[in-house]
Amino acid sequence: MVFFSDPITYITNWLANLLISWGLASDTVLVIMKLLGAAMVCIFGFSLVIFTIWLERKLYARIQDRLGPNRVGPWGIFQTFPDMIKIFTKEYITPEGADKVVYNLAPILAVSAVLLVWAVIPFAPTVFGTDINIGVLYIVAVGSIGTLGVIMAGWSSNNKYALLAAFRTVAQMVSFEVPMVLALLVPVLLGQTMGVDSLVKAQDVWFVVLSPIAAIIFFISSIAEVGRAPFDLLEAESEIVAGFQIEYSGLKFGMFYVGDFLHAFTISALSATLFFGGWRGPGAETWPVLGLAYFFMKTFIIYFFVVLIRIALPRLRIDQMLNFNWKFLTPLALVLLMVTAVVEKSLIHFMPSLNFSAVGFLIFRSLVLLLTNILIIVVTAIFLRAYARREHVRVSQPRPVAVTPEPPASVIS
Amino acid sequence: MTPMQIIFILTAAATLSAAVLVVTTRNIIHAALWLIVSLFGVAVFYVLLNAGFFAVVQVVIYIGAIAILFIFAVMLTRRLMSDSGPQSNTNWWLAAVISVLLFVGLIWMLSSWRGVTGEPPVLKSNIDTIGLLGRALVSPDGFVLPFELASVLLVAALIGAIYVAWERK
Numbered sequence: 001m002v003f004f005s006d007p008i009t010y011i012t013n014w015l016a017n018l019l020i021s022w023g024l025a026s027d028t029v030l031v032i033m034k035l036l037g038a039a040m041v042c043i044f045g046f047s048l049v050i051f052t053i054w055l056e057r058k059l060y061a062r063i064q065d066r067l068g069p070n071r072v073g074p075w076g077i078f079q080t081f082p083d084m085i086k087i088f089t090k091e092y093i094t095p096e097g098a099d100k101v102v103y104n105l106a107p108i109l110a111v112s113a114v115l116l117v118w119a120v121i122p123f124a125p126t127v128f129g130t131d132i133n134i135g136v137l138y139i140v141a142v143g144s145i146g147t148l149g150v151i152m153a154g155w156s157s158n159n160k161y162a163l164l165a166a167f168r169t170v171a172q173m174v175s176f177e178v179p180m181v182l183a184l185l186v187p188v189l190l191g192q193t194m195g196v197d198s199l200v201k202a203q204d205v206w207f208v209v210l211s212p213i214a215a216i217i218f219f220i221s222s223i224a225e226v227g228r229a230p231f232d233l234l235e236a237e238s239e240i241v242a243g244f245q246i247e248y249s250g251l252k253f254g255m256f257y258v259g260d261f262l263h264a265f266t267i268s269a270l271s272a273t274l275f276f277g278g279w280r281g282p283g284a285e286t287w288p289v290l291g292l293a294y295f296f297m298k299t300f301i302i303y304f305f306v307v308l309i310r311i312a313l314p315r316l317r318i319d320q321m322l323n324f325n326w327k328f329l330t331p332l333a334l335v336l337l338m339v340t341a342v343v344e345k346s347l348i349h350f351m352p353s354l355n356f357s358a359v360g361f362l363i364f365r366s367l368v369l370l371l372t373n374i375l376i377i378v379v380t381a382i383f384l385r386a387y388a389r390r391e392h393v394r395v396s397q398p399r400p401v402a403v404t405p406e407p408p409a410s411v412i413s
Numbered sequence: 414m415t416p417m418q419i420i421f422i423l424t425a426a427a428t429l430s431a432a433v434l435v436v437t438t439r440n441i442i443h444a445a446l447w448l449i450v451s452l453f454g455v456a457v458f459y460v461l462l463n464a465g466f467f468a469v470v471q472v473v474i475y476i477g478a479i480a481i482l483f484i485f486a487v488m489l490t491r492r493l494m495s496d497s498g499p500q501s502n503t504n505w506w507l508a509a510v511i512s513v514l515l516f517v518g519l520i521w522m523l524s525s526w527r528g529v530t531g532e533p534p535v536l537k538s539n540i541d542t543i544g545l546l547g548r549a550l551v552s553p554d555g556f557v558l559p560f561e562l563a564s565v566l567l568v569a570a571l572i573g574a575i576y577v578a579w580e581r582k
Binding site for chain 1: 440442443446449465466469470472473476477478480481484485488541542543
């Protein structure tokens with residue numbers, strides 16, 4: 001019975017007891033179990049990517065009215081395996097004048113930065129790597145290591161397109177970190193904790209209901225952090241021919257490729273955990289395996305939207321992207337954070353005089369926070385409308401692209 | 414020797430050698446990358462001291478922001494990537510004397526502090542260090558004045574940056 005309700009904990013306990021019965025010290029067993037757990041999470045992540053690559057190609061094909069992979073296995077589901085074998089056997093090419101150590105270190109950093117995030121994601125009530133009390137900040141910190149990997153790849157390739165991509169990376173990832181962190185602070189405020197598992201436990205009402213704006217800002221800015229369309233300026237095939245990964249071949253390119261897909265899945269998992277209640281659902285506490293199912297259901301639904309956005313939207317220009325970040329997302333996130341803090345604090349302050357039951361207060365709090373968010377959305381829409389009117393006037397002015405140049409001085413004389 | 418001490422010695426060696434390499438390596442980008450290794454070592458020290466919050470903040474601010482800005486600034490000056498001139502000037506002995514004096518002074522000062530020789534105090538297992546830190550930063554009998562002064566300084570820097578970058582039409 002225990003096995004069916006919570007298989008992973010059951011197997012872990014069984015293995016730990018087995019090791020102890022072999023005469024190992026309990027500390028050593030703990031270290032071995034942690035190492036095994038970390039290895040399992042990594043292997044699981046990589047195997048998941050094999051599936052999501054197929055899924056994404058299939059979805060891509062459907063929307064573009066193609067068939068997509070359809071030869072290897074039913075619906076082409078094993079297409080990724082021949083692709084993997086091909087990429088394993090490809091030659092490694094190191095460009096002339098490349099910085100060898102940095103060049104080889106970059107793909108490893110890019111993938112490991114994504115895998116590190118998985119250490120704090122709670123998959124089920126009993127299945128999580130570790131619940132550190134600074135989980136949210138840890139996610140942000142690990143994200144900056146990924147940025148470093150991309151910059152190192154772009155610089156060390158000794159290629160001007162790669163270098164351009166590195167510049168764009170700094171402009172994009174470092175700027176979008178600002179609204180992302182501000183949006184992440186809203187769940188921290190609402191849950192009054194920074195641990196990821198504690199945040200899941202605090203979501204009696206999903207945070208997406210309490211603060212839809214924070215969820216949307218986090219979703220958009222994390223897509224930008226991944227560098228996917230419409231924010232894929234750092235690889236922009238049509239301008240800088242795949243950008244920072246242009247000089248990479250074989251498995252080194254494969255690392256970036258896998259890192260990209262894994263990152264997209266990771267941000268879906270993060271959105272599901274922080275805003276959609278993670279493993280929470282009916283019966284998840286007593287049957288942790290159900291929690292696992294809820295978690296992956298939510299994650300895959302969000303992942304579907306990530307893919308959909310990638311397929312449907314064209315790439316932004318760099319000035320549009322930066323304006324969108326600094327003139328729209330960041331001020332909005334700042335206002336949201338301040339308003340949420342004031343509303344939440346005054347709710348807690350006036351709670352004793354309101355005389356609500358626990359459930360009544362929960363509903364009242366959700367309604368107040370939701371209304372506050374809707375109010376902010378309305379005000380934002382009014383501002384955007386005024387901006388759009390001004391822009392219409394500006395764009396309708398004649399702006400000649402080519403101006404007749406002044407004749408050079410020699411011609412006049 | 415406890416495992417903790419072994420980890421400490423390894424981290425200290427890595428941090429210090431990376432710090433030396435920052436100033437001795439001739440390639441500026443490599444210097445910036447070694448600086449990142451060194452800063453990361455400091456983050457590990459914070460973890461060893463049970464200060465997870467500071468460790469993560471160290472990574473976010475120093476590696477995620479400052480080191481990346483360093484690299485960005487260096488990348489804009491590609492021709493100066495490798496420095497071939499002498500790495501020290503005639504005042505090197507003065508710097509060496511000051512560094513040695515500073516080191517000796519720090520050692521002398523710390524040796525009289527009982528935290529160096531004594532056992533570290535044992536933390537309660539469920540202590541909320543972040544909550545305590547947050548309250549200390551905003552409580553009137555804590556550090557509210559330095560905290561607010563630092564915030565005002567940052568705001569001034571922001572306004573200054575905007576003023577410098579402002580393009581008058």
